[in-house]
Amino acid sequence: MALTRDAIITEVMNETKRTDKQTRLEAIFPDILYRMSRAVTQDGEPIPLQDLKTDxxxxxxxxxxxxxxxxxxxxxxxxxxxxxxxxxxxxxxxxxxxxxxxxxxxxxxxxxxxxxxxxxxxxxxxxxxxxxxxxxxxxxxPYTKIHGTVDDNTDTILFRDTFKDVIKDWLKAQLFDELDDWDKRDGYLMSGLNTLMSLAKVDKRNAEAVLITDFNDF
Known part of the structure; x- marks a missing residue:
């Protein structure tokens, strides 16, 4: 199922009980996709994402x-x-x-x-x-690209639905940053980063060429 901006924002508002923040979440939504495009590990290593690869x-x-x-x-x-x-x-x-x-x-x-x-x-x-x-x-x-701007519900989100939790976590982190709740901000930032790295590692392993010979007996 394709991700849509408004559905993600609605989930974030309901889960944080901040239904008054819709306009602000819409404003920062493009920034979250931009940050995901340029994400790096805590050691500064890039996290290339399959969804943003281009030939x-x-x-x-x-x-x-x-x-x-x-x-x-x-x-x-x-x-x-x-x-x-x-x-x-x-x-x-x-x-x-x-x-x-x-x-x-x-x-x-x-x-x-x-x-x-x-x-x-x-x-x-x-x-x-x-x-x-x-x-x-x-x-x-071959390179990974910056995600295009998503400032309307009809704009395409390139990430698969498995990345929804990353988007939600980082939206929440930004929201709690502006509410001066640093502990919640840091928790959601780290949760989103860990999920992002896990998804990237799985994609990398799936993309690697592997010669399977162990059970080719026929």
């Missing part, structure tokens, strides 16, 4: 040595691949910007070394690569 791509042309990252980019979750000659591809190798500038000095102007890109890095909202591109190419670039 993105970047277009580069002759003479490029970087392109801007997509405006909705959050986390990279797969290796970029350079596509060429219709049916060929090359996985790009990630390096630091310092390494690329050392191995390929003056990348911005060194047209004598143009070729198919081999290396890349992500810096300052840019996808930098080396060497400078010698032609137009498409680079596949």
């Amino acid at each position: 993105g791509s970047l277009s580069i042309v002759d003479g490029n040595y970087f392109v801007a990252l997509p405006s909705d980019f959050v986390f990279q979750y797969g290796e970029p691949e350079l596509l060429y000659d219709t049916d060929k591809g090359r996985i790009l190798t990630k390096k630091s910007l310092e390494w690329m500038n050392y191995v390929y000095p003056n990348r911005a102007n060194n047209t004598s070394n143009k070729s198919k890109p081999i290396y890349y890095c992500l810096e300052k909202n840019r996808f930098d690569f080396a060497p400078m591109s010698d032609a137009s190419y498409t680079i596949t670039f």
